[in-house]
Each structure stands twice: as structure tokens, then as C-alpha cells.
Amino acid sequence: MVKVWDGFIRGFHWLLVVGIVVLYISGDEGWLDLHFVTGYVLLALMLTRVIWGVFGSSTARLSALFHSPKAIISALLKDQPATGHNPAGSVMILVFFTLIFIQLLSGLMSSDDILVEGPLVQYVPYAWVELANDLHRDNIDLLLLAIGLHISAIIFYRIKGKKLVKTLITGHTTDSVSKPHMRSGKLAYIVFIVLAASLLLLWGQEPLLALWSVD
Numbered sequence: 001m002v003k004v005w006d007g008f009i010r011g012f013h014w015l016l017v018v019g020i021v022v023l024y025i026s027g028d029e030g031w032l033d034l035h036f037v038t039g040y041v042l043l044a045l046m047l048t049r050v051i052w053g054v055f056g057s058s059t060a061r062l063s064a065l066f067h068s069p070k071a072i073i074s075a076l077l078k079d080q081p082a083t084g085h086n087p088a089g090s091v092m093i094l095v096f097f098t099l100i101f102i103q104l105l106s107g108l109m110s111s112d113d114i115l116v117e118g119p120l121v122q123y124v125p126y127a128w129v130e131l132a133n134d135l136h137r138d139n140i141d142l143l144l145l146a147i148g149l150h151i152s153a154i155i156f157y158r159i160k161g162k163k164l165v166k167t168l169i170t171g172h173t174t175d176s177v178s179k180p181h182m183r184s185g186k187l188a189y190i191v192f193i194v195l196a197a198s199l200l201l202l203w204g205q206e207p208l209l210a211l212w213s214v215d
């Protein structure tokens with residue numbers, strides 16, 4: 001057994017899944033206090049993932065996600081054990097990170113045109129707010145499409161005998177791959193908590209208080 005995913009990457013993934021589900025439902029239902037609070041926590045999570053992508057374990061590195069078209073096509077055509085994400089999966093993950101940051105950034109500049117506006121609305125021209133609102137509504141469909149493809153790929157690999165979900169839960173793979181350089185995810189969790197607390201202090205006090213006072 002080789003350890004390929006550190007504690008932060010494992011926790012990050014399932015926190016991301018819960019965060020996206022809560023954001024989708026709260027956005028759709030118009031529960032914007034919950035939407036904003038979850039949005040700030042998810043922003044902190046994604047920023048921590050980027051920082052961990054520079055300083056973290058070798059399998060968490062963002063630089064490990066860039067591959068030549070030849071390597072990507074070859075990973076699609078034949079099954080090769082990879083230490084971390086395989087080159088085709090890496091493309092999917094870069095697409096995810098891009099779509100999630102577009103969703104977060106457009107949300108910060110969105111407004112429901114009645115009562116609620118994202119914290120950056122006051123700093124940008126109205127044309128940007130209109131664009132951000134459109135982006136926030138349209139990009140969600142791309143994100144849903146990417147999630148559908150992602151889950152289909154995981155099921156496809158499972159049928160072929162690869163237990164990727166188990167590896168993402170336990171951190172260990174049974175594939176014979178080279179041992180990566182691992183770092184303890186604890187430091188990343190500290191960064192995440194500090195960033196989330198800072199964003200909630202900066203922007204989240206109003207929605208947090210509103211959530212608190214609901215009885």
C-alpha cells in the first residue's frame with residue numbers, strides 16, 4: 001500500500017462536495033444568508049487548496065496537473081497506474097478549479113437586485129454586476145456538467161476495477177506506484193480555519209447574525 005493522498009486533500013474533497021451541494025440548494029431556494037456564509041467558507045477552502053498546491057505533498061501540487069496532450073490522450077486510451085491524478089483526470093480537475101473560482105468570484109459581484117448584494121458589488125461598475133449575475137447563473141450549468149462527467153468517469157474506472165473512491169477516503173492505493181513526497185495536512189487545515197475566520201469576520205457578520213437569529 002502506498003500513501004498518495006494526504007489528510008487535507010481527502011478532507012478538502014468531501015468538504016468541497018458538501019459546500020457545492022449546500023450552495024446549489026441555498027442559491028436555488030434564495031436562502032442567501034446561508035448561501036453567503038457557505039460561499040465564504042468555500043472560498044477559504046479553495047484558496048487553501050491553491051496554497052497547498054504550491055507547498056503541499058507532491059500529489060497535491062498544481063504543477064503536477066499540467067501534462068502534454070500526448071500524455072493526456074495516452075491516459076485516456078490505456079490504463080496506466082499514476083501516483084496521484086492521472087493526466088486525463090488532471091484536465092478535469094483544472095476545469096473544476098476554473099469553474100469553481102468563476103462561480104465564487106461572480107457570486108461576490110452578484111446582486112439579487114432587491115435586498116442582497118455580494119461584498120464586491122460596491123467596488124465595481126454596474127455593467128460588471130450584470131455580467132457577474134449572468135455568469136453566476138450560466139456557469140452553474142457547466143459546473144453541473146463537469147460534476148456529471150466526473151462521477152461517470154469514477155464509475156467507469158470502478159467497472160474496470162479501480163477503486164479510486166476508496167483511495168480518496170483512506171489515502172492509500174494498492175497500485176504499484178512510486179512513493180510520493182507527503183506532507184502532513186494539519187498545516188493546511190490551520191490555514192483554512194484562519195482564512196475562513198478572516199473572511200467571515202470581514203464579510204460574513206451580517207449573514208451569520210441573520211442565520212443565528214432565525215428561530
Ligand code: HEM
Binds near residue numbers: 009013147151
Ligand atoms: C460536487 C461534486 C464534486 C466535485 C466538485 C468534485 C471535485 C473534485 C476535485 C476538484 C478533485 C481533485 C481533488 C484535488 O486534487 O484537490 C476530485 C477528485 C476525485 N473525486 Fe470528486 N468531486 C465531486 C463529487 C465526487 C463524488 C460524488 C465522488 C464519488 C463518487 C468523487 C470522487 C472523486 C475521486 C475518486 C477523486 C480522485 C480521482 C483520482 O484518483 O484522480 N467526486 N473531485
Ligand code: HEM
Binds near residue numbers: 020
Ligand atoms: C461555488 C460557489 C457557488 C455556487 C455553486 C452558487 C450557486 C448559486 C445558484 C445555483 C444560484 C441561483 C441562481 C438562479 O437564481 O438561477 C445563486 C444565486 C446567487 N448567488 Fe451564488 N453560488 C456560489 C457562490 C456564491 C458566492 C461566494 C456569493 C457571494 C458572496 C454568491 C451570491 C449569490 C447571489 C447574490 C445570488 C442571487 C442572484 C439572483 O437572485 O439573481 N454565490 N448561486
